[in-house]
Amino acid sequence: EPEVTQTPSHQVTQMGQEVILRCVPISNHLYFYWYRQILGQKVEFLVSFYNNEISEKSEIFDDQFSVERPDGSNFTLKIRSTKLEDSAMYFCASNLAGGLNEQFFGPGTRLTVL
């Protein structure tokens, strides 16, 4: 069964460093998402991406964040200069046609900023 994959499963970085979190969505899906979950808090929407551009972003998704689909398979989230408060589990999701279609989630990348 096709699934969303994410790498790495755990990333440790120093404050101020750049990190890139990688996701491979399901191959025929067209809509891509990033969510995050700070330990003990809710899963929060960050950004949605369709047709090679951001379709919606939350207030969390400031200038330090960017997303890219560099090739036909990967979908990346870059944090330019990490802060302590960026420590969280980051989930990638995709779906075929947006809307009410099920979003399929990856297993997440745990980011720890020291």
Next chain:
Amino acid sequence: AQSVTQLGSHVSVSEGALVLLRCNYSSSVPPYLFWYVQYPNQGLQLLLKYTTGATLVKGINGFEAEFKKSETSFHLTKPSAHMSDAAEYFCAVIVGGYNKLIFGAGTRLAVHP
């Protein structure tokens, strides 16, 4: 603005007992509601969803949920808990251009023998 509240961050039941996980929503427009489950070290998996039509929705693994507009609720139930049901459960509502899931805080379900 749409929001979701899950009552009870931890619920513990005996194997074979009824599972009831509570979810209330706030929405100015007809909501579309979802329950996701997260097993340890895995991603979120859709259990069931309500969009329109029948208010009692059946999902995978024997779970079901009922949309009650008068109570603004979408509680998740399962008649008989199994050890494999131990996981974290998230209620969510979809908003905006139908692309953004808004999640509740989650309920961790423990099942003991």
